[in-house]
Amino acid sequence: MIRAYKFLMRPxxxxxxxxxxxxxxxxxxxxxxxxxxxxxxxHVSRTSVQYGMQSAQLKEIRAFDPDCxxxxxxxxxxxxxxxxxxxxxxxxxxVKAGDVPxxxxxxxxxxxxxxxxxxxxxxxxxxxTPQDPITRxxxxxxxxxxxxxxxxVIGKVxxxxxxxxxxxxxxILTAERVQPEPKPKTGSMAGIDMGLAHFxxxxxGGFVENPRHGRKAAAKLRAAQQALARCERQSGRRKKMVRxxxxxxxxxRRQRLDHAHKTALDLVRQHDFIAHEDLKIRNMARAPKPKxxxxxxxxxLPNGAAAKAGLNRSISEAGWGVFLSILHAKAxxxxxxxxxxxxxxxxxxxxxxxxxxPENRPTxxxxxxVACGHRAHADTVGALNVLRAGLARRDANPA
Numbered sequence: 001m002i003r004a005y006k007f008l009m010r011p012x013x014x015x016x017x018x019x020x021x022x023x024x025x026x027x028x029x030x031x032x033x034x035x036x037x038x039x040x041x042x043h044v045s046r047t048s049v050q051y052g053m054q055s056a057q058l059k060e061i062r063a064f065d066p067d068c069x070x071x072x073x074x075x076x077x078x079x080x081x082x083x084x085x086x087x088x089x090x091x092x093x094x095v096k097a098g099d100v101p102x103x104x105x106x107x108x109x110x111x112x113x114x115x116x117x118x119x120x121x122x123x124x125x126x127x128x129t130p131q132d133p134i135t136r137x138x139x140x141x142x143x144x145x146x147x148x149x150x151x152x153v154i155g156k157v158x159x160x161x162x163x164x165x166x167x168x169x170x171x172i173l174t175a176e177r178v179q180p181e182p183k184p185k186t187g188s189m190a191g192i193d194m195g196l197a198h199f200x201x202x203x204x205g206g207f208v209e210n211p212r213h214g215r216k217a218a219a220k221l222r223a224a225q226q227a228l229a230r231c232e233r234q235s236g237r238r239k240k241m242v243r244x245x246x247x248x249x250x251x252x253r254r255q256r257l258d259h260a261h262k263t264a265l266d267l268v269r270q271h272d273f274i275a276h277e278d279l280k281i282r283n284m285a286r287a288p289k290p291k292x293x294x295x296x297x298x299x300x301l302p303n304g305a306a307a308k309a310g311l312n313r314s315i316s317e318a319g320w321g322v323f324l325s326i327l328h329a330k331a332x333x334x335x336x337x338x339x340x341x342x343x344x345x346x347x348x349x350x351x352x353x354x355x356x357x358p359e360n361r362p363t364x365x366x367x368x369x370v371a372c373g374h375r376a377h378a379d380t381v382g383a384l385n386v387l388r389a390g391l392a393r394r395d396a397n398p399a
Contacts, residue, residue: 001155001176001177001178001179001180001332001333002158002174002175002176003154003155003174003175003177003329003333004172004173004174004175005151005153005172005173005174005175006163006170006171006172006173007135007147007148007149007150007170007171007172007173008147008148008168008169008170009137009145009146009147009148009162009169009170009171010145010146010147010148011142011145011146011169015142015143015145016169018141018142018143019139019142019145019162019164019169020164021068022072022115022139022141022142022162023109023112023113023115023162023164024109025068025069025072026072026076026077026080026112026115027107027108027109027112028068028069029061029069029077029080029081030080030081030083030084030107030112031106031107033054033080033081033084034084034104034106035106036049036054037049037084037088050085051081051082051084051085054081054084055078055081058074058077058078058081062074062077071140071141072123072140072141073117073122073123073124073139073140073141074123075117075118075119075122075123076115076116076117076118076123076124078118079115079116079117079118080115080116083116084104087104088104090102091103091104113163113164113165114161114162114163114164115161115162116159116160116161117139117159117160117161117162118159119158119159120157120158120159120160123139123140124137124138124139124140124160125137125138126153126157126160126171126173128144129144134146134147135147135149137160137171139162145169145171147171153173153175154175154177155175155176155177155178156175156176156177157173157174157175158173158174158175158176159173159174160172160173161173165246165250166243166246166247166250167243180333180335181335182334182335182336183268183269183334183335183336185272186269186270186271186272187272188270188271188272188273189203189271189272189273189274189275189387189391190202190203190204190267190270190271190273190274190275190383190387191203191274191275191276191383191384191385191386191387191388191389191390192267192274192275192276192277192383192386193277193346193347193379193380193382193383193386194276194277194279194318194320195210195379196210196314196315196318197210197364197365197379198210198379199211199259199263199318200263201377201379201380201382201383202267202380202383203380203383203384203386203387205377205380207379208263210318211255211256211259212317213252213255213256213259213317214252214256214313214317215317217248217251217252220248221245221248221249221252224241224244224245224248225245227241228241228242228244228245256317256319256322257319257322259319260319260322260323260326261326263323264323264326264327264330265330267327268327268330268331268334268336269334271336272336272337273336273337273338273339273390273391273394274327274331274336274337274338274339274390275338275339275340275341275386275387275389275390275391276324276327276338276339276340276341276386276390277340277341277342277343277346277382277386278340278341278342278343279320279321279324279343281315281320281321284315285312285315285316286312287305287308287309287312288303288304288305288308289303290303290305291303324340337394339390339393339394341386341389341390341393342389343382343386345385346381346382346385346386346389347361347367347378347379347381347382347385348360348361349381349385350367350369350371350372350374350381351374351376351381351384351385351388352369352372352374353369353371353372353374355369355370355371355372357370357371361378363378364378365377365378365379366378367380367381
């Protein structure tokens with residue numbers, strides 16, 4: 001089992017400068033490798049450059065530029081080149097699938113914020129001063145950096161990454177550990193129905209409210225973004241406002257993450273089996289296609305894009321994808337079973353008689369079966385049907 005740990009670092013001023021230079025040089029390596037791939041493909045020979053070819057050039061690059069590229073870990077530079085390779089692999093996969101390709105782009109210094117070290121002890125060392133009560137991590141070219149380790153790391157450290165978020169620096173570890181002991185059985189099972197009015201409803205009639213952290217911070221964020229738009233480029237005030245906008249986004253993101261962790265932990269503690277909808281969030285939040293006007297060239301008919309944009313914003317703010325990822329991770333650690341089921345007609349099927357009809361749900365919250373007269377909250381009905389589908393899938397495919 002692989003688990004990730006994220007700790008705040010406390011670098012000195014000199015170490016912050018060294019970390020910034022490390023990000024700058026890795027960003028330069030990434031952009032140079034991207035430029036080489038572009039130029040090779042534009043050549044009449046249509047040459048395709050792969051990771052292995054670029055990795056073989058690292059030795060010469062480091063010898064040619066010893067003061068910049070030559071002072072950092074060779075393995076971390078290979079990881080940066082692999083990162084570019086993964087970007088191109090994803091690009092070709094989207095082209096083949098017919099999706100929007102999204103060709104890999106050059107990275108500015110403000111958008112290149114992570115460097116990975118593939119192995120503990122190769123250019124980096126976690127807990128580099130074990131005799132010291134203060135945990136430190138050592139990076140080649142930077143030194144021993146203090147770490148605010150707020151919880152123990154269980155298992156063997158596999159990879160180490162440096163990440164910059166605004167003015168803060170973090171170290172991210174991945175550790176391999178054995179499967180922990182499962183939590184005691186509770187004998188309870190639940191289905192959950194994700195929503196916007198309520199964050200989720202369970203099959204027992206409970207609800208978790210949607211905190212809407214983004215909407216609460218919208219006024220402050222709007223004011224900060226307007227102030228940023230009025231600033232002159234390269235001015236000190238603009239840099240200050242950029243940091244303020246980033247800090248507001250960071251606060252909302254951490255609030256949303258905290259809510260997801262707490263909600264998932266409550267579900268895992270209370271239930272042995274959890275079923276949820278297999279939501280295709282990317283498809284749900286996709287913008288509607290434009291509708292050209294057949295009578296007037298160059299004009300378009302109304303396609304509901306404004307209303308859909310508001311719905312997409314609410315879907316993104318709810319953070320369903322992050323929550324479900326956390327739920328699966330916590331359930332795996334606790335020895336619980338989590339199953340995703342097809343959400344088709346889960347809120348239109350009567351849990352009493354099984355009648356399926358769009359008329360069973362006259363409003364967003366009300367469920368009234370037109371066949372047997374059963375009444376309930378529509379989200380609770382959806383959660384009940386999700387649970388039944390999950391149990392049927394589990395019984396059909398026993399572990």
